[in-house]
Amino acid sequence: MKVKNLMKNVFGMNNIKFIKSWFRSSSEKVLIEQRREFYAQFLKPDSVFFDIGANYGNRIEPLIHDKIKIIAIEPQIECVRYLRKKYGKKITILQNGVGKEIETKLMYISTNANILSSFSREWIDSTKNSGRFKKIKWDKTRKIEMITLDYLIATYGNPDFIKIDVEGFELEVLKGLSQNVNVLSLEYTVPERKEALIDCLSYLNNLSNSNVLFNYCITENTVFSLPHWVDYNEIIKLVNTNAFLNTQFGDVYVKFNQ
Template identity: 30%
Template structure:
C-alpha cells in the first residue's frame, strides 16, 4: 500500500486533487470528460513535472472497454456514463470514452491510502472488481439511491462508516418545513443567542441538526473549501465511525427522513469507509 497516494476518481476541475496535494499526497486523478482532463493537465503542470500528480483521461467502471459517455454541455457535474442522467436539465452529447477498472489502476500505480469516487451514478462500479485484499484503507463515494453501496463495502471488508452532507461536509441533516418543533427551536435560537449557544454546545447526538453547526463548511484544518470540493476524508471527516449494522440503520433512517420531507431520492450525501485492516 502506498501511504502517500490518493486516487481521485472523478477529478472534475481538480479542486479535490489540489486539496490532497496541499495535504502532501501524491494524486492520480481520473476524469472521463476530455475537456476537464485537459484543463487539469494544464492546471497541475508543475505538479505533474514533479511527479506528484498524474492525470488520466478515462472512465473507471466495472469492466474495461469503450463506453458511451453523456457529456452535459451546461454542467460538467451532471456528465455521466449512466443514460438516465440525460434527463437532467441541459443539453448533452454522446462521446466514446475508454474505460479501465480499479484493479488496473492499482496494478499500474499501487494501492492508494485513500480513494475518492464521485462519478455521477456509477460510483458502485468502481468497487465491483475489487477484493478485500485490494481494497484501499479509506474510501469515499457519493450515495446513489437504491445502490447497495454499503453492502458492497461490507463485503470488501470495510468495518467503519461515516455519512456526511455533500454540501456542508457535516454529518447532521437539515431541518425541513414540516418539522414544526425543530423550526420553533431554530426560531428561538435566532431570537436568543443564549438559546442558540446552549444548543450548539450540546454533543452532536443531542442537537443532531445541521442548523446548530458552526456556519460554513466543515473544515477541521480551515482549508477554504468551495462547492466543488468533497471535503475532509478518513479520520478528518465529520462524525464518529459507525459499525456496519449501525451504518445500515442510519442510512435507512436518513432515507426515511428525506422521504417524509418529499426530498428523496434527490439528497446528496457521501459515505466514508475505513477498512478492517486499518488499526483504529
C-alpha cells in the same frame, strides 16, 4: 450576462476557470483549507490518493502542496486539459473512466453542466424524472476507455484514500475492486438512488468480510455527521430513515479495518 458570455467566447470556459482559480474569495480559501484539514486524517506526505471523477480538481487543490501522490482519473477531455494546464506534472492525469472491467463505454455528456455527465443512463433518468435536474441536458455521447480500481492499484500502488464521484456509476466502479483498501468515499444521491447506495454499501461490506466501518458528510460539508464510525447494520438502518433521505446528497466514507 452579455459580458460573461463574451468572455466565454473570447477566452474559453477552461481559461476563465483557470484565471478565476488564482483569485479566490475569502470564503473559497476557507473551504479549501477546511478540505485540506479534513483529508489530513487520511492523507500524509507520500500518501497515494486516487481521485476518481476529478472534474476540475476541487478535491486536488487542497492537497497539491502536501507531497501527496495524486492520481487523477477524469474521462472528459475539457476537464483533463484544465487539470494539465493547472497542475502540469505535479499530478498524474488519466483520461479514462473507471468501471468493473477494461472496456470501451458510452458516456452521456451534459454540455450545460459537465459535472453531471455520467456513464449511468439509469441515474440520469431517475434524477431527471424526479425534477432534480429537469433543466439539465445530456445532449452528447462519447466513447471512453475504461480502467478498473484493481488496475490502478497494480499500476500506482495501494491508495491511502480513494474519492469516487461518478454521478450514479459508483457500484460499477466498486465492482472493479477485488481487494481491501484503506479508506474511500463515494457520492450518494437520495431519495432517488437509495437502493443504489445500499447496493454499494453491501458490496463493500461483503468485500471486507464485514470488517468495515462507515460515516458520512452531507452535501459538500467536511464534517462527519456521526460522532463515531458505525458498522454495516447501523449505516443501513440510517440510510432508510427520513432524516438521511432528506439530506439529498453527500459522501459516505468507508474505512477498512486492516
